């Protein structure tokens with residue numbers, strides 16, 4: 001039985017996690033990335049136990065232990081500082097869900113995944129332009145005219161996926177929101193900011209999140225507010241930190257302290273897409289943001305990309321070239337209910353996080369306190385590919 005040759009398009013969090021999982025399983029793969037170098041714009045990512053468990057299994061535990069920060073709690077405030085809800089994420093969460101909740105620099109996560117991938121199988125500077133079927137093979141064509149034949153193609157090429165474009169004629173929809181992101185060295189902040197706690201402040205039309213990363217040496221922040229400029233389609237732009245300060249003027253003192261200490265601020269327009277009705281068509285499938293981009297209200301984009309990657313690698317383990325399309329349908333059956341549920345939860349969160357002060361907001365705060373209980377998080381953090389572990 002000959003095993004399928006898998007081509008992964010995109011070496012972001014999802015593509016590298018898939019490559020690492022295929023490598024560990026002994027499945028043949030090649031990764032094609034449009035960028036000439038694997039660099040990462042500095043910002044934080046939250047990793048929840050549902051992604052940390054599979055990352056541990058992929059051999060990342062030593063890097064996560066040394067480079068990430070175990071978050072002890074997530075604290076939600078109103079914009080002026082009023083406490084709203086708190087989730088204990090420390091030992092109780094770790095024992096219950098078998099892995100910690102982490103704050104990490106995205107560059108550290110990407111480097112750790114990159115280290116698990118065979119360098120001879122990673123092809124940089126290869127933007128994909130076309131996907132064609134030729135009998136039982138799929139032919140990829142790159143911007144430089146070179147081609148590659150594979151038995152399975154995985155679009156892990158993010159929000160503006162060229163692989164998705166070959167399957168579905170939809171386009172991203174602008175959400176009306178933008179996000180400021182960056183890192184602030186801890187020594188520029190008051191001592192109170194150093195606690196291993198993810199903090200979130202909610203206000204009318206906007207919110208601000210921050211948590212420690214890089215072994216506690218820096219604070220990552222993400223500040224979401226209505227877009228004040230025409231939406232940029234590019235990955236991100238650098239903006240004057242004064243824009244961030246102005247967008248959160250008059251908020252709780254710790255928000256102002258982080259905004260004022262930020263020196264390098266990147267800015268993204270936020271785009272969304274409708275959930276797909278199918279992930280896999282023949283020998284082509286999608287994962288991560290190419291499959292189900294989410295607005296960052298549940299902090300699950302990267303976590304879902306990791307879940308997709310380990311599920312897909314598991315479905316392809318032991319596959320033959322002939323049964324690869326059935327394995328991709330199995331992946332679709334396993335993942336679609338999960339990713340659709342997470343996408344819907346993220347949208348529901350988006351609807352109520354930016355309410356104006358008033359009675360609706362008071363009802364929202366009660367709901368947030370109920371949702372802060374670890375029991376209410378079991379569906380999210382306890383998920384294991386193929387079933388629910390907790």
Ligand SMILES: Cc1cc2nc3c(=O)[nH]c(=O)nc-3n(C[C@H](O)[C@H](O)[C@H](O)COP(=O)(O)OP(=O)(O)OC[C@H]3O[C@@H](n4cnc5c(N)ncnc54)[C@H](O)[C@@H]3O)c2cc1C
Pocket residue numbers: 009010011012013014015032033034035042043044045046047106126127128129156157158159160161162181287288289290296299300301302303304305
């Ligand atoms: C700064 C930041 C902070 C975030 N914080 C969180 C968080 O706290 N929690 C969370 O879960 N999620 C977070 N997210 C979202 C999360 O990072 C994404 O959901 C996740 O990275 C998706 O991974 P992906 O591999 O699908 O796509 P990406 O990481 O976007 O990777 C796609 C890759 O494909 C490449 N590519 C694109 N087009 C082509 C082409 N035509 N040919 C070849 N290669 C191509 C790109 O260069 C890129 O390397 C954050 C995102 C950002 C930007």
